Amino acid sequence: MSSSSPAVPSRTDRQQSRQLAISEAVMAAGSLRIEQIAERFDISVMTVHRDLDELEDRGLLRKSRGVATASSTALVESSDVYRVGRQQAEKEAMALAAMEFVEPGQAIILDDSTSTMHLLPHLHTKTPLTVITNTLTIMNDLRGMRGIEMIGLGGEFYNWCSAFMGRITVREIAELRADLFVMSTSAIVDDICFHQTLETVDVKRAMFESASKRVLLADRTKFDKRALHAMLPLADFDVVVVDAATDRRHIDRMRDAGVNVHIARRPAAAR
Structure with a gap:
């Protein structure tokens, strides 16, 4: 053998x-x-x-x-090259947890975060699906995948995050209605999602408004960072998925505030 x-x-x-x-x-x-x-x-x-x-x-x-x-640190951390190598095991665990909310036949929106990209290898288990995204990397990875209908959002291309953003992108999102939106964030301050760039905030808010159910993926490092622009309160999400190493103080505080927190456990084989 x-x-x-x-x-x-x-x-x-x-x-x-x-x-x-x-x-x-x-x-x-x-x-x-x-x-x-x-x-x-x-x-x-x-x-x-x-x-x-x-x-x-x-x-x-x-x-x-x-x-x-x-x-500067803020701009560095917003780059897809920097983000893609961070918290790999935690992102995989959170992606598997998010897959529990994906059902065959749904239209789902995926943002430009590297956390949501960990869903891509698992989407074939829930086909047929329609995937809506502004991220060129996701478009390339899903191209030709059986059972996946893809809607690529256009607009001005931003190389640092490999995504389309701007007024055209926001307008296209407003004309769509999806079943599920999965996103991540750069920082969480006072239980509010923040991001360094206003263009990203505008696009993620539009995606949020266009989806019936919204899932946030937030590994433990997001609670130790700060960013400039407020985006969305945690309480507005249907589910906030965190990794198992997230400080218990943050989990208890969020739950006390009425946030639906789901703790993603790493598969035994990955521990």
Whole structure:
């Protein structure tokens, strides 16, 4: 009996992992010269320039005169490159919990958060479904998936989050009515969801208003962060899904305030 070989990471996976590592190295140091990055990661200077150009487009850092400099924390944390590698196990557990609210035949809205992307590998278990999203990454991942009808929202494309936003996007959302909306947030302050960018707030509010049931995914780190723009109170969501390591004080406070909190437990195999 032959044993299966481990999956070989694709070129895109390797590039994303390297870019995440580069961004973290620059953030830790404050700034690094391009030659230092090339030596540390054993890559060519040309490859460093390409990676830095993409990371700069996503708001993670700035490149000037041969030096990469970290951007502000708020903008960095809003970037999809930064977010995609964070709290992977917790996001998977929350996604599995959110799947309990997905039913065949539904129209569901997914926002541009990396937490909701963890639902994608599980959607085939609840088909047929209509998926509505403004996120190019989700559109690409679901393209051609059997049993999934996809509605892609247009608008102005924002490279830092790989999503379409703006007035056109909000107008398109307003013309739709979905059964379920699953979203995440950058920060939770005073039991209110906050985000760093007003464009994101406008789109998520429109999605919220267009759905019959709304589910928020919020891992424990969201309660320790702050952001500029208020978005939606936790009490307005039908369900707030948190990970098992969330401070009990936050859970008790939310429940005392009438928030329907669901604690996502990690599968035994993942512990």
